Amino acid sequence: MKSISEILKQKQTGLYFGNRVLLPFSCHILKLNIENDLITDFSPCCKGVYVSENPDFMEIYFHDYKDLGEVITKYEAIKMIVVEKGKDIFNEKYHITLALHPEDNHQLRIEKLGENQIFIE
């Protein structure tokens, strides 16, 4: 599986279908924001979000939303702070802030959060 930095460098996209997001990398999610929901609980008992890991990709299901393409408008994004699998989760320099933008044809543009955007850890 490719690393997050490779994905960002190659501008590889993810996918989304309805409330399901597919990411072409594997990571630990520390914090996530969608709309006004700030999610830090990724345990199986959390009703709002479900994370599933597969050998070659990751899936996130947002149970409170039907269609991410409708919810996340042109200038908005799903924001998340992640740590790549295998990296030291306790070292802040490995914490990466990503923005996921739903686009046409179920494509999900993945980018590092720009300097004008803020997502505080």
Next chain:
Amino acid sequence: MFPRGKILIIFFILIIGFIASQESFAITSNTLSDSTVAISSVEDTHSADNLPSTFMVLPFVILLAMIATGPLFYHHFWEKNYPIIAIILGLVTVFYYLFFLNDTHSLLHTAAEYLSFIALLSSLFVASGGILIRVDKKSTPWLNAGILLFGAVIANIIGTTGASMLLIRPFIKINKDRIKPYHIVFFIFLVSNIGGALTPIGDPPLFLGFLRGVEFFWVIGHVWYIWLPTILLVTLIFVVIDSRNVSKEESGEKFSGKIEFKGMRNVFYLLVIVISVFIDPAVMSWVPSLSPLPFGIREIIMFSMVIISYQTADDDILKANEFNFEPIKEVAYLFVGIFATMIPALQLISHEANILGEKLTPGIFYWATGILSSFLDNAPTYLNFLSAEMGKFGMNVNMPAEVLKFEQLHPIYLSAISVAAVFFGAMTYIGNGPNFMVKSISERSGIKMPSFFGFMIKYSIPVLIPIFTIVWLVFYF
């Protein structure tokens, strides 16, 4: 397929069009003067005979109760259904006035007022969304205080909504290494609420007063000496709290000290919007009236600014501001319902206040307006109490000439509700439109904000209530 909300709003517009066409006969035969506001002058003072039924206050009460509880207790249902709820409740009142009271004057007047209101809010919202400020300075309590004071002042020029939109992100960014919920809470206190108490552009209640006939500069002349000490006191408390949160260790981060400002074109649009507030036949006699249409040149300019400022805005700025139309769409839908359903409430309150008379002091109006503004939207609350105050003196809030007379004869009453409606809007997340917007932006920026009751118990009650009590003792006791 059209969504249900859009079908209903088209239906609503058709009804207003129908009323306007009916009204045009009355207006041409009366050779009325020019203003859209002047339409209200034909409105009769409501005697006990043609008062609406008390039950007709129910849609208003239901709507306000749902606005207060929806985002807190059933927010997914509320987010999906608020447009249809607001419009249906509004239509109940519209049908009642059309077919039971045969009163088209009140409806048309309210439609004109709604369009002016939403034109101002939406244009300020969109124009300020295309501006980006970046401050590369080290976060200190005094820098933060300076930003809050600056925000409080400009809230009177671009509205509390515009000032909040413009400053919340730079404020969060400056404090990103030590941001705490209290930073955002004091921002809500000062920039999103108390700051905007000096002009009708500042806060929606005052703009509604202006539309009813309160002179533009009346508020600043009668409120500044209450505004200034309140602002300084709240800022001082912020500085004391913030000083305890400053790390003594140097982070090693270098700051250029630069303040970057992008989106100058939108500043020009903001200027046009502010100037257009005065482009009204009631203020400038050369301005043509579009009567019997429920809008005028001013509203056309403002709505044009919405389109122009959005279409010409820099994409990077809109992205940095995470711009979307949802907040203003919410205000537009909810206020269709609020404006329509509050017509009977206004008339009944005015009538009751006239009966209660002497018992109602400025202090009572101050606290009643304040407490209700904390939990209901402060704009309709202000208008209800303006109606009550004028009713106490046998005057009609629907007649601009009487509003003008009222502000001259009983300034302390008008000042009490103006101050209370704006100041107490800071008491809860639902007191004023920008409060929720700032909370939402902060949460999207990763800041965990206090709950509805946490906000009150930890911040607004201990900080604001003592200050508002001092205001009452000094000015309205």
